[in-house]
Amino acid sequence: xxxxxxxxxxxxxxxxxxxxxxxxxxxxxxxxxxxxxxxxxxxxxxxxxxxxxxxxxxxxxxxxxxxxxxxxxxxxxxxxxxxxxxxxxxxxxxxxxxxxxxxxxxxxxxxxxxxxxxxxxxxxxxxxxxxxxxxxxxxxxxxxxxxxxxxxxxxxxxxxxxxxxxxxxxxxxxxxxxxxxxxxxxxxxxxxxxxxxxxxxxxxxxxxxxxxxxxxxxxxxxxxxxxxxxxxxxxxxxxxxxxxxxxxxxxxxxxxxxxxxxxxxxxxxxxxxxxxxxxxxxxxxxxxxxxxxxxxxxxxxxxxxxxxxxxxxxxxxxxxxxxxxxxxxxxxxxxxxxxxxxxxxxxxxxxxxxxxxxxxxxxxxxxxxxxxxxxxxxxxxxxxxxxxxxxxxxxxxxxxxxxxxxxxxxxxxxxxxxxxxxxxxxxxxxxxxxxxxxxxxxxxxxxxxx
Amino acid sequence: xxxxxxxxxxxxxxxxxxxxxxxxxxxxxxxxxxxxxxxxxxxxxxxxxxxxxxxxxxxxxxxxxxxxxxxxxxxxxxxxxxxxxxxxxxxxxxxxxxxxxxxxxxxxxxxxxxxxxxxxxxxxxxxxxxxxxxxxxxxxxxxxxxxxxxxxxxxxxxxxxxxxxxxxxxxxxxxxxxxxxxxxxxxxxxxxxxxxxxxxxxxxxxxxxxxxxxxxxxxxxxxxxxxxxxxxxxxxxxxxxxxxxxxxxxxxxxxxxxxxxxxxxxxxxxxxxxxxxxxxxxxxxxxxxxxxxxxxxxxxxxxxxxxxxxxxxxxx
Numbered sequence: 001x002x003x004x005x006x007x008x009x010x011x012x013x014x015x016x017x018x019x020x021x022x023x024x025x026x027x028x029x030x031x032x033x034x035x036x037x038x039x040x041x042x043x044x045x046x047x048x049x050x051x052x053x054x055x056x057x058x059x060x061x062x063x064x065x066x067x068x069x070x071x072x073x074x075x076x077x078x079x080x081x082x083x084x085x086x087x088x089x090x091x092x093x094x095x096x097x098x099x100x101x102x103x104x105x106x107x108x109x110x111x112x113x114x115x116x117x118x119x120x121x122x123x124x125x126x127x128x129x130x131x132x133x134x135x136x137x138x139x140x141x142x143x144x145x146x147x148x149x150x151x152x153x154x155x156x157x158x159x160x161x162x163x164x165x166x167x168x169x170x171x172x173x174x175x176x177x178x179x180x181x182x183x184x185x186x187x188x189x190x191x192x193x194x195x196x197x198x199x200x201x202x203x204x205x206x207x208x209x210x211x212x213x214x215x216x217x218x219x220x221x222x223x224x225x226x227x228x229x230x231x232x233x234x235x236x237x238x239x240x241x242x243x244x245x246x247x248x249x250x251x252x253x254x255x256x257x258x259x260x261x262x263x264x265x266x267x268x269x270x271x272x273x274x275x276x277x278x279x280x281x282x283x284x285x286x287x288x289x290x291x292x293x294x295x296x297x298x299x300x301x302x303x304x305x306x307x308x309x310x311x312x313x314x315x316x317x318x319x320x321x322x323x324x325x326x327x328x329x330x331x332x333x334x335x336x337x338x339x340x341x342x343x344x345x346x347x348x349x350x351x352x353x354x355x356x357x358x359x360x361x362x363x364x365x366x367x368x369x370x371x372x373x374x375x376x377x378x379x380x381x382x383x384x385x386x387x388x389x390x391x392x393x394x395x396x397x398x399x400x401x402x403x404x405x406x407x408x409x410x411x412x413x414x415x416x417x418x419x420x421x422x423x424x425x426x427x428x429x430x431x432x433x434x435x436x437x438x439x440x441x442x443x444x445x446x447x448x449x450x
Numbered sequence: 451x452x453x454x455x456x457x458x459x460x461x462x463x464x465x466x467x468x469x470x471x472x473x474x475x476x477x478x479x480x481x482x483x484x485x486x487x488x489x490x491x492x493x494x495x496x497x498x499x500x501x502x503x504x505x506x507x508x509x510x511x512x513x514x515x516x517x518x519x520x521x522x523x524x525x526x527x528x529x530x531x532x533x534x535x536x537x538x539x540x541x542x543x544x545x546x547x548x549x550x551x552x553x554x555x556x557x558x559x560x561x562x563x564x565x566x567x568x569x570x571x572x573x574x575x576x577x578x579x580x581x582x583x584x585x586x587x588x589x590x591x592x593x594x595x596x597x598x599x600x601x602x603x604x605x606x607x608x609x610x611x612x613x614x615x616x617x618x619x620x621x622x623x624x625x626x627x628x629x630x631x632x633x634x635x636x637x638x639x640x641x642x643x644x645x646x647x648x649x650x651x652x653x654x655x656x657x658x659x660x661x662x663x664x665x666x667x668x669x670x671x672x673x674x675x676x677x678x679x680x681x682x683x684x685x686x687x688x689x690x691x692x693x694x695x696x697x698x699x700x701x702x703x704x705x706x707x708x709x710x711x712x713x714x715x716x717x718x719x720x721x722x723x724x725x726x727x728x729x730x731x732x733x734x735x736x737x738x739x740x741x742x743x744x745x746x747x748x749x750x751x752x753x754x755x756x757x758x759x760x761x762x763x764x765x766x
Binding site: 085093117118204229265408415421444447 | 517518602603604624709710711712716730731732734
């Protein structure tokens with residue numbers, strides 16, 4: 001009897017161990033090591049030392065070829081290790097295992113402090129980053145630095161604007177809203193017109209999108225300086241955030257906006273098939289829209305500035321935008337820093353990014369050039385959307401501070417906004433709960449809360 | 451055993467030693483060969499399973515927070531895990547899945563196997579294949595496919611319901627996601643369990659059925675009184691598979707999360723919680739502890755199930 005008991009225990013133990021084994025925290029550290037890297041691109045000058053780069057920019061291969069042709073003393077070995085969180089997961093595993101990270105890596109500015117706190121990124125000031133500071137848009141540079149340290153070189157930004165369907169607006173007799181008050185009136189008018197469209201989507205998983213809308217009303221969710229990494233100020237439930245979320249909660253309750261998850265196939269289709277009349281977008285939004293299928297062939301798209309809370313004092317916000325950082329695992333940090341500064345830090349490279357990859361440049365010589373301002377976009381019926389909307393938005397953006405656990409903060413934000421949309425709590429309660437959960441998390445992680 | 455070679459004339463200690471050792475040596479030599487054959491497997495088993503497990507276990511005894519460094523904390527992480535409301539909530543979720551999903555799969559699999567066992571036409575072979583096919587679809591692909599089928603835009607549901615003038619249910623909404631996941635898993639695994647049960651049924655001596663028919667048993671009586679009891683050990687095995695799989699529920703909700711981020715939070719099941727802790731929030735130590743804690747729970751559940759069914763499974 002006892003033996004049988006033990007026998008069954010043995011069988012169970014073996015099965016349980018076999019099946020749980022794979023979820024243990026030991027990552028295999030995939031991706032290319034600096035040593036035996038396999039590049040996506042062809043190396044032009046085999047003699048020169050190579051710098052490995054992870055990036056997911058569209059049409060990046062052309063930028064890499066341009067760089068490699070123009071440089072004899074260094075060559076880029078490029079790998080696309082996935083977009084956004086996919087890449088961060090790999091990078092994170094490489095940091096944990098101590099090897100496998102590239103020399104230079106594309107990171108969105110919002111995750112920089114999540115990696116600096118793990119000592120994964122090199123402060124570029126000692127490699128001359130401050131010498132090129134004047135070449136970059138102020139807000140973008142602010143996002144890439146923390147205190148005196150500069151952890152990345154800005155590449156592209158996401159100043160926000162409003163892309164709208166002129167045809168739907170005209171049919172319903174709606175004027176382009178310039179304030180959020182007008183936006184609500186437009187939403188009501190559109191609903192009353194009964195054409196089935198809603199004015200916009202308010203995704204519960206909007207993450208940086210939601211946060212950017214809060215920031216427009218003056219919300220400053222985090223205070224954090226990498227020079228003082230154990231201290232953090234958290235105020236995600238400040239007045240600005242509550243004001244904005246209450247506004248959207250009202251629109252949701254009145255059925256004036258949709259609450260579809262963003263970045264799903266459904267959402268992508270609805271963006272272009274006339275389900276939403278407005279796409280509140282970043283400067284990379286137009287490029288994103290053009291890549292979507294099932295578009296309404298009669299759509300007439302135009303761009304306008306983001307609606308304001310106070311038309312007299314417009315506030316510009318940013319959604320997304322990315323940078324190049326140098327990792328601590330880079331063998332030759334100086335060379336890596338040179339590459340990080342050089343890929344898009346010249347007009348040829350940045351112009352390729354703008355023309356082929358639809359990037360909104362942070363590199364001032366291109367950003368401030370008349371060619372960029374006057375660029376006409378066929379998708380918008382020849383409208384000069386940069387001049388009309390995004391340049392002003394970029395110029396007004398002053399930068400933001402993100403937490404060193406931004407991914408967690410966003411996931412929790414999604415949980416709370418979803419609960420609000422489900423009618424479980426009101427906007428104010430949702431943000432208070434978010435504040436509580438982030439404070440608890442920060443304390444557990446050993447931070448002192450300011 | 452092999453005593454014939456011992457010299458009869460002398461009773462030296464040497465001789466008796468020889469007698470004692472010879473079988474031992476050949477036995478050992480054979481064992482060496484045995485180990486050689488086992489070696490390739492053992493090596494892989496060690497490198498890819500045992501070592502990572504030991505490493506993960508060691509990690510689970512330390513703590514490393516974002517703001518402070520690495521520190522040995524012993525069982526603290528386990529205490530934290532078993533009092534962590536998120537982990538416990540996840541366990542509650544998979545327990546609910548186990549209560550609904552396992553019976554659902556078992557009933558579908560058992561009924562299908564019993565019906566197919568009774569038929570002997572080409573239709574039975576065809577149906578057997580059709581029921582089994584979902585299992586041949588990789589889990590991730592299956593979940594992705596269902597993600598599209600559930601989509602209000604791309605899925606057929608809105609068209610089908612429209613015929614009857616009804617609005618299609620929102621399969622990916624918070625209130626329906628549970629049923630949607632149960633459906634995916636049952637669709638995928640019932641066929642596999644059906645094959646196991648069917649194979650067990652084919653192993654029964656048909657003579658028993660003849661005897662039962664002579665005794666006046668109906669088809670239903672044969673099924674419930676003879677077939678099911680005779681395949682009880684296979685049924686126990688199938689339930690154990692389903693139980694372990696359900697407690698470790700991961701792939702389907704993780705894939706569906708891409709289209710239902712609100713309804714499926716990152717900590718929906720314990721395994722998803724461990725995954726996001728490690729790879730999204732860089733808490734490798736606590737994630738290891740959660741993994742082992744889940745392992746312990748799986749062990750305890752399976753152990754008690756096997757203990758309770760020791761009579762049916764033949765372990766007793």
